[in-house]
Amino acid sequence: MNSFDSFDGWVENASPAENFLYQHLRYHRSKESEDAIINRFFKLFIEALNYPDPEVWQVVNRLANAAESDRQFKYTLNRCCYTLINYWYSQPRCHAAIPRLIELFEDLPTDDPGLAASRRIRELVARFTQTDQYEALSRLRQVFGEPDADNAYNAQHHQPVGTLLRHYPFLYDHSLLTKDSDHEQKRSIQNLKQQAEQRLGINLARYNSYRLGHSRKPIENPTRLSDQQLNQALDHYTGKSYEAKSYKEFASWFSTYSRSVKTFREFKEELVNDYLLLPIAAEIPKYRNNQFSRALREWARATLTDFDEQRLNSFTLVELIRQLLIFLLLQNRRRPIFVIFRRLLEDMGYTLTTGLLLRIVLLCSAARPALERCFSVMFNLHETRQRGDVPWLVESLEHTNIALVTNFGGFGFCH
Template sequence: MFLPEEDAWMFCRRPDIPETQVIYDYVGQLAEQPSKDALDALFNMLWHRNGGSNYEVCTVLDKLTQMSDYKVRGLQIINRCFYTIGNPWQLDKDRHGALHEMIVRIKETPLEKGQSQTVRLMRELMREYASSEFYKVLKMQQHFLEIDASVHQQAFGSHIKDYFFIHITAGTTPDLPNSLKSSFKKQQDRKLTQLQKSLQAFDASYGKTGKKHAPNPTRLVDTELRHALFDYSPNRKNGKSYYVQANQFRAASPNFSTMGEFKAAIYELVLAPLLEANAQYGKSQFSQQMWNVMSDAQADRLPVNNTSINTLFWRLLNFLICHDLQKPGGVYLYKLVHDVGYQVVTGMLLNAVLACQMARYSLEKCFARLFHRNEETPSQRIMWLVNAFEHMNVALALNSRVAGYSV
């Protein structure tokens, strides 16, 4: 995600190795030039080992490609180059077209290997970058800025602005220092607060005689949103709210002496909404597979600990949301929402997150992977997935404090 002006300056002053500051200074200077000249010079550097009159740039690129871990470092350096230009340009709408061109040109690395070792390895790095998570996240910035909206507005990726819970996991890359993630946290909090207020206004005004209700802030139909607001509300009466169930689980947590006991309790809690909707799932192949995914004979004997809890939730939520981490298609998510409905499935996931805040990070990562997998697909072709995201967005907004968000 592009950084605001005050943090952007710091971002290009945090070199991976001291010598790379030469590259970031050079790219920073390019950002001040006319867009076409800047992009031509940038790709000349990355494709042709050409730093113009700055020969130090070429020397640093030579040194980079001679390192044993040049692939790891190289992808991060390339990524930072694009953001060093993108951070200031995103503040200037006249540059947004050039930003889109930059993102497109990344895929146009020359097929020729190049005459020198540095050129050959830099082109290999650029091709690898174009198929990496770094590039997926960079492309997504177009949706935040609404660049080239005529092309992207029908794509699922254009919804990223609305889904506050994946803003950080889907919109940032691992090379971003934690100290700079506060900017994205503020943006996430603003979106969450805005959604909470809109949901409250809609709920308070819906059905009032003689009054037009407040706008529906989601893509769900009005009646479906009303049912969702009732079902996910922490103030739901009759003691069945997910908030109350989570409190009961947390109160019992100190009594679990081993991870095996903790696992069994989580299994029952997460499965409960599904069994209430369809008791046949109790002895189904799905519930057995879910148990097997959660099982770890060695970890089960250990005392309850954060490392094992994180691993447990990662396995469980990846199974429920992505199914296959390499090709996250949401197989079980798709089957479940069509069999028992969105509210039941969202309730299962909400039980996990509210019972243990650490589960939220696994949930966000899984939804982010599913989002990246489908971001270029037209929304109308995957409305089941759009609705699943909308339900999760509403459920987390209503229970944000218990889920670990700050607002």
């Protein structure tokens, strides 16, 4: 069974009425064309009139007027969407139906339907478009919509940042899922993420092989960076860097070395000075003791101080790295302002800044979701901005994409 076909069984924790509705959609999705089922969805939820099955209409009406409907209906409607989306994803010829279904919510009727039941359903559907669930669906539409024709030199700067989501699989978990997403939806997005990472990894590996002369067949640059920028990024993230070690080798060396550190306080000092700052200072000497390096040292000394006299363990390592990523990327989780990250990009450049983040997650791969979450916060807050207004964000997403795929994808990049 395809992992995107999530609702072939009884939906856990759903009421009998909800499961009756999901079963109804499951039955018709396999019997009718995509156009027919989209029209059926439109009549049941968007127009909320003239639905051909009275029993189903009564069930939706009952759910819409239940005591908990203000809180619960958005989850039911979201599952109805995924009941169709998951099935269509399993059949490539049906992929175009996914954004078409989601587009139904963009033009809700404003006339009076004349029925109290219809007014109530329309009210709840309108509220749904203000929820996290709908935001995630809207982003999913960008992943399945028609790809744009932009490239490094002909970028559509007027297009919203959100239209680029398909290109950054490391954002999928935190941009396409919500806190209430069930296990099957998480598996679905993970499947989508893995496929996107694989496509990107293969395309980058082929491009790398061609540019190094190992392949004669010309391969187009698969990123939004110029050829020169991409070549520099690939050399930096996959080649030898500090002390003639690759990023992976340096992370492995420091991980082995840190086991001999006696206390967590000592580990924090050596993490900042030897692992994070020295490779930067080798390229830009002022980072041995500039404003950023001093702020980073002060931050580390003030973080998780209750554990300073203990030995380093997996919990303190993951929590330290998680908080470090928030400090570098968001500065404040509740009120992200990106000041430190923007300054690093301007002063150090994209490869060294991204390399700093790469060293962090290579040392503690369990903290990679924290990196992805931070970038998703950044992306989600800017998704309605025009690409040309936030070039720093687009370029940093490109570099992070390359750094993660080349170091975690297992595609065997050659040098």
